[in-house]
Amino acid sequence: MHVITDNLGFLLQGVLVTLELTVLGYVGALVLGTLMAVFRVGPIPPLRVLGTVYVEFFRNIPLLSLLVLVIFGLPDAGVTIGLFASGAICLALSASAFVCEAMRGGINSVSVGQAEAARAIGLSFTQVLRFVILPQAFRTMVQPLVNVFIGVLLSSALAAAVGVPELTNRTEQLNLQYAEAVVCFVFAGVVYLAVALAAGAVGGRLEHRMAIRR
Amino acid sequence: MPLLVSGPRRRRTTVAAGLAAATLLTLSACGSSDDAPSLNGAGAKAGSAYDKIITSAPVADSSDVDASTWASAIKKQGYLKVGGTDSGPLFSIKDLDTGELTGFDAGLSQMLAHYITGKTDVKALTKLTITSVDTRETLLQNKTVDAVFATYSITPERAQKVAFAGPYYQSGDAIMVKKGNDEIKGVADLNGKTVATESNSTAALAVKKYAPKAKILLFKEDAQCVAAVQQGRADAYVLDQGILLGDAQSNNSVTVLGGDPFTVDPYGIGLTKGTDAKAFVNGFLKKIYASGDWAKLYKATIGTVVKGDAPAPPEIGSVPGS
Numbered sequence: 254m255h256v257i258t259d260n261l262g263f264l265l266q267g268v269l270v271t272l273e274l275t276v277l278g279y280v281g282a283l284v285l286g287t288l289m290a291v292f293r294v295g296p297i298p299p300l301r302v303l304g305t306v307y308v309e310f311f312r313n314i315p316l317l318s319l320l321v322l323v324i325f326g327l328p329d330a331g332v333t334i335g336l337f338a339s340g341a342i343c344l345a346l347s348a349s350a351f352v353c354e355a356m357r358g359g360i361n362s363v364s365v366g367q368a369e370a371a372r373a374i375g376l377s378f379t380q381v382l383r384f385v386i387l388p389q390a391f392r393t394m395v396q397p398l399v400n401v402f403i404g405v406l407l408s409s410a411l412a413a414a415v416g417v418p419e420l421t422n423r424t425e426q427l428n429l430q431y432a433e434a435v436v437c438f439v440f441a442g443v444v445y446l447a448v449a450l451a452a453g454a455v456g457g458r459l460e461h462r463m464a465i466r467r
Numbered sequence: 468m469p470l471l472v473s474g475p476r477r478r479r480t481t482v483a484a485g486l487a488a489a490t491l492l493t494l495s496a497c498g499s500s501d502d503a504p505s506l507n508g509a510g511a512k513a514g515s516a517y518d519k520i521i522t523s524a525p526v527a528d529s530s531d532v533d534a535s536t537w538a539s540a541i542k543k544q545g546y547l548k549v550g551g552t553d554s555g556p557l558f559s560i561k562d563l564d565t566g567e568l569t570g571f572d573a574g575l576s577q578m579l580a581h582y583i584t585g586k587t588d589v590k591a592l593t594k595l596t597i598t599s600v601d602t603r604e605t606l607l608q609n610k611t612v613d614a615v616f617a618t619y620s621i622t623p624e625r626a627q628k629v630a631f632a633g634p635y636y637q638s639g640d641a642i643m644v645k646k647g648n649d650e651i652k653g654v655a656d657l658n659g660k661t662v663a664t665e666s667n668s669t670a671a672l673a674v675k676k677y678a679p680k681a682k683i684l685l686f687k688e689d690a691q692c693v694a695a696v697q698q699g700r701a702d703a704y705v706l707d708q709g710i711l712l713g714d715a716q717s718n719n720s721v722t723v724l725g726g727d728p729f730t731v732d733p734y735g736i737g738l739t740k741g742t743d744a745k746a747f748v749n750g751f752l753k754k755i756y757a758s759g760d761w762a763k764l765y766k767a768t769i770g771t772v773v774k775g776d777a778p779a780p781p782e783i784g785s786v787p788g789s
Contacts, residue, residue, distance in 0.1 A: 325691060328698035336684070336700070415691070416663070416684040416700075425601065425666050426685060432625040434601045 256431045257440050267423035268444055274340050274409040274419055275448075279402050281345025286352025293353065294360055296378065304353065312350035316408050319343045320415050340412035340419075348405045355397035359390035392463045399456030403449045410445075420444060517569055518589045520767055524578045524760040526585045527751070537744040538583050541613055546591060547580035550598035550612035550737070556689065556713040557769055558618050568595060571768040572616040575635060575736070578760065579614070582751050600667035604628040607739045614748070615737030618707060620669045626788030631735030632748035634789055635761075636769075637781040639728025640670045641708035643715065645696055646722050651703055654729045657681040663692040663701035670705045673730045689714065696721055707732065712772040733786040749783050756780045 257264065292304035311319075323339045334342065363386050371385040413422035424441040428434050532538045541547055551572055553561040559573040567590050568577075580592035596612050603619065606612050607629045621631045644651050651657065657678035664670040666685035674681050684701055686692050693714050695701040704711070704721075711723045736752075738744040755761045762777035770777060783789070 321691075324700075325694045325698070328694075328700070333698060333700070413666070413685075414687040416686045416695070418685070422666070422685055426671060428601055429667070429669060430624070430672055432604055432622070432628055434605060438601065 254436065256427060256433045256436055260427055263427070264420070264423055264440065267418060267420040270337070270417065270419040271406070271409050272448070274337070274344060274412060274417070275406045277341040278344030278348060278405045278409065281341065282348035282352045282401065282405065285345060285349035287356060289349060289353040290356035290360065291382065293357055308350045308353050311346050312354070316343060316347045317411050317414065319347060320411060324415050336415065336417050340409070340415070340417045344405050344409060347408070348401050351401045351404065352398065355394050355401060356390070358397065359394035360386055362393045363389045395456055395460045395463065399452055402452050406448055406452070407445060517767060520760065520763050521574060521577045521581055521589050522587045524581060525754050525758055527582050531750070532583055535743050535747040537742045538747050541583050545584060545586070547576060547583070547593045548596065548611070548613045549576045549593045550596050550603060550606050550615035551576065551617045552597060553595060554688070555618065555710070557709050557772065559616065566590070568593070569768070571636065571764060572618060574764045574768060576614065576616040578755060578764070579748065579751055603737060607737055610739055614744070618734055619737050621733045621735040621786055621788045622669070623788045628740065630738045630740045630745040631789045632738055632745050633735035633752060633783065634733035634781045634786055635736060635752055636734040637731060638707050638709055638734070639730040639732050640673050640705050641711050641728050642724045643693070643696060643704040643711045643721050644702065644724065645699070646720055648702070652724070654678055657703060660702040661700070663695040663704045664706055665689060665692060668706055669732065670707070674705050677729060693718055693721060709769045709773060716772055733781060733789070735789055752783060
């Protein structure tokens with residue numbers, strides 16, 4: 254156990270980097286994913302095609318391949334992005350495809366009558382989405398969006414392979430020195446588990462609050 | 468289907484998938500340029516000359532094998548379960564044409580298997596389990612592998628978990644920089660610089676010790692570290708001299724600083740603690756030291772990039788932990 258206690262500061266810095274990656278990646282994914290979901294349900298065909306291509310691309314490319322492409326491929330094309338930024342960008346791109354689909358699923362769960370009624374009283378497309386569809390759709394999106402958050406958290410460990418000094422990377426560094434793989438990785442596992450459970454709990458509360466009481 | 472739009476969608480999905488595939492192809496084409504570091508780089512090529520070095524090495528007396536419970540179990544099993552890698556230039560790399568594992572570590576494991584079993588089909592002598600720094604000790608403890616040959620540095624911490632035969636090779640870390648970089652002349656110049664190294668190597672510890680102000684980047688693979696230096700993400704790459712020389716041979720945009728390595732890194736054969744394997748394997752090493760087969764294997768692998776004759780093999784049990 255002394256491996257952990259002696260290097261707690263070093264590991265906690267790694268936890269911080271993991272959390273930063275996760276939050277930045279997730280917020281980025283929410284913004285991009287919402288935009289793409291709007292494109293995909295919107296009335297403009299070119300944007301629908303763009304949204305579809307985007308989702309199919311980022312949902313189906315493994316995150317590690319994306320990381321390697323951005324970190325080792327782009328510099329050959331003259332674009333060099335820092336390691337941490339690359340990690341956050343790739344997480345955001347990859348997760349945004351899932352956010353988009355979760356949103357679209359939520360939007361489609363609201364009955365067509367709601368949209369038709371809203372259009373009938375003269376609301377614009379944006380107003381329909383903002384005031385009628387999304388508030389109702391959000392209810393069914395909570396759990397899928399929590400899933401995406403946990404996915405981003407766990408996928409952030411892949412950034413270890415490309416040199417971002419987050420939790421997994423630092424765990425590997427410690428193991429090099431102390432040869433205590435089991436203890437080191439149990440610690441990392443517990444941290445991931447704790448953050449994921451906390452996210453799940455927040456999601457549960459949100460869902461509870463938004464539930465319709467009849 | 469979206470509630471705000473309607474119309475036939477099947478055709479669109481197909482077109483979209485096609486576009487996505489095309490984009491992917493274009494992107495992957497960007498990723499592979501000619502000077503990109505290749506995993507199938509320097510190292511001994513599999514073939515009759517290499518195989519002959521293995522099969523001409525000594526075979527143990529059957530009484531020696533019978534006297535060791537560890538060795539007789541392997542003889543009965545018919546092959547050696549080896550923990551290692553298939554992507555380590557010079558030490559253990561798979562020949563993509565034949566599927567045969569070659570290199571200094573791979574060769575030693577094959578010689579040991581040949582020593583115990585007496586068989587001569589080099590490819591069937593060993594069965595490889597890919598190990599990493601995170602798994603080596605555990606795989607030995609639970610006997611998934613019989614021995615680990617994986618540029619495995621002997622350290623007192625590791626020796627508490629596993630037994631080490633050897634050292635069988637003594638090297639040290641050297642520094643690779645981009646050609647034309649004349650700021651870094653020695654390990655002290657790494658302070659304040661960004662230094663890449665492999666996440667499964669003790670080189671990170673060496674950099675911390677000799678250049679505490681260096682910023683360390685850990686990558687999973689050798690090729691990624693080389694790319695990091697080529698692309699300017701890292702100022703230098705620190706790893707075992709032999710491996711760096713191998714990389715520099717296949718990438719002419721990088722160079723390895725001359726002079727002796729700045730660390731001493733003894734490699735040992737990892738074995739399960741509490742068995743009689745260590746004495747047996749040490750006996751095997753002494754035999755191939757004396758017969759000159761160790762030197763032959765060195766010349767055929769590491770010797771292809773390190774100039775000069777094979778050095779004298781390190782003395783068995785000469786470092787703490789062995």
